[in-house]
């Protein structure tokens with residue numbers, strides 16, 4: 142397969158970890174005889190520094206011409222600490238999601254056997270956890286009409302959804318469930334919210350096309366409890382934007398290793414893959430950042446193009462590196478390896494295991 | 496002090512556990528020479544059965560004449576499983592909150608040393624946790640304008656707040672912080688929501704009257720993570736209705752003993768105290784239900800009227816009973832005590848410790 146990949150390393154540790162993901166992709170290309178063509182583009186603080194714009198038009202053009210976007214991370218303290226900054230690095234990612242129509246955010250959560258000790262949850266609660274959250278990313282209250290009364294005393298935000306916004310992500314989520322454990326949990330607040338009742342109706346309708354998938358419903362407040370009490374019960378979670386923001390961030394910490402979590406944001410014509418961790422500017426250039434989340438985001442990229450064996454091989458190599466403790470200092474204080482060494486090791490495992 | 500207390504035992508295990516709370520209150524009355532006058536009233540399924548109304552007018556009259564309301568629990572499977580039921584037991588509580596203007600919900604979360612093993616969190620994460628959540632209860636998106644388009648394809652809910660709704664609960668929360676560890680964390684999503692920005696402005700203004708309290712801000716998605724990663728950091732959490740629903744339910748499970756959690760819902764002229772657990776109909780009449788949440792809700796009642804020594808004595812008695820494992824089967828499988836025996840034991844401890 143030939144794939145054009147836009148590479149947007151961004152700020153902080155973004156470039157370093159993205160480089161390791163590319164090593165893994167190159168190993169896959171070698172092993173499976175694929176052709177991956179990379180094109181770099183600027184985003185975030187580095188883009189502001191060079192062009193004044195966190196998402197320059199050239200970057201959009203590169204992304205539009207690509208099959209997929211490999212994203213690093215953005216954010217720089219020199220903008221965070223300046224309340225007068227007119228443009229902020231983070232706007233680059235928000236604008237990119239909007240421009241490319243990336244309406245489905247995917248966040249897998251997996252408890253790695255070798256890292257159970259790092260989880261805040263007791264082992265019996267977190268062991269064998271393996272689920273993925275499908276969060277609607279471009280609708281709901283975050284994008285609804287905002288209002289502040291003229292006297293400044295009353296403020297409001299509108300949470301609005303239309304059936305097509307729910308349908309399109311629901312199809313993605315059901316298809317994912319078919320490839321996993323055939324269970325989908327819709328998280329909503331249908332006992333109170335009209336928009337949640339629409340979600341329930343539409344998702345129930347879409348479910349008819351996926352009779353092999355069991356559909357369950359869970360109120361968001363209960364979901365916040367179940368994420369702690371029994372996260373093993375989940376396979377695919379589907380939810381609206383704000384509930385997904387809360388639940389997926391909650392889910393990201395139960396495994397105890399946020400540096401390992403990847404994500405995808407997909408639309409009808411584009412797909413972006415990134416680690417969920419931030420730009421971690423303190424570690425920039427020190428060759429200590431954990432590249433695994435970025436490498437796992439490359440695995441999600443492969444899976445998006447139905448390169449399932451390839452994606453699994455990347456994941457196996459990552460797990461092997463964890464078992465062998467070939468890890469950066471965040472996971473292995475005593476006998477740690479550098480970012481590049483971990484990247485090389487995983488790429489070698491891919492080539493040798495193929 | 497003379498207090499008129501409306502007693503609304505409700506359904507399921509409500510009457511049994513409420514009786515134990517009354518034993519504790521009577522012990523306090525004896526020990527401190529107070530006079531508590533109880534008046535019973537119907538609410539929930541028992542009220543529907545007798546009057547057709549989950550909140551009969553006589554019950555409202557009893558509550559309005561009282562200084563405080565001691566509430567049990569409501570809910571009965573015969574209504575839950577009937578989709579055609581026009582009235583539901585739960586409407587009784589919602590209507591009561593609204594009628595009595597109970598706009599502040601208070602949910603303390605405390606990790607009991609003797610129960611650390613029951614927590615889903617590892618001991619180092621949950622030990623010494625002791626915070627309380629102030630959730631706005633009568634505004635926000637749960638009560639905002641709902642809309643469903645005529646074609647049924649678009650639905651919306653409005654999240655609206657006015658300054659006075661925020662001010663009045665903020666004062667309660669800051670006063671609570673002054674009696675605790677002098678820290679208040681406002682949970683919002685002010686980076687995205689206009690209503691959250693209003694919360695921030697109003698709370699920042701109110702904070703000026705409480706210079707001994709440190710005010711911090713936390714986005715709700717981050718709060719959902721911090722509740723797991725470092726719940727010890729919290730003292731008083733203040734938040735709007737829906738965020739409070741999610742965060743307080745999440746908080747309720749980290750201690751591992753939901754049967755122990757009490758809550759209060761207060762307004763300007765009334766205050767209601769109840770366990771957060773449900774009516775648990777399977778256990779009804781078996782004398783096995785854990786009465787501690789109800790007894791601790793009586794302690795919150797005492798504190799509401801500045802009977803601080805009295806409230807602390809109830810809490811000490813509860814902790815003593817836990818230490819001595821004089822507990823119902825949910826906490827002590829091997830050598831358990833009945834609901835009434837635990838209630839008697841705690842009342843005796845109160846009388847003997849005074």
Ligand SMILES: [Mg+2]
Pocket residue numbers: 386387390716717
């Ligand atoms: Mg978030």
Ligand SMILES: [Mg+2]
Pocket residue numbers: 362363740741744
């Ligand atoms: Mg709730």
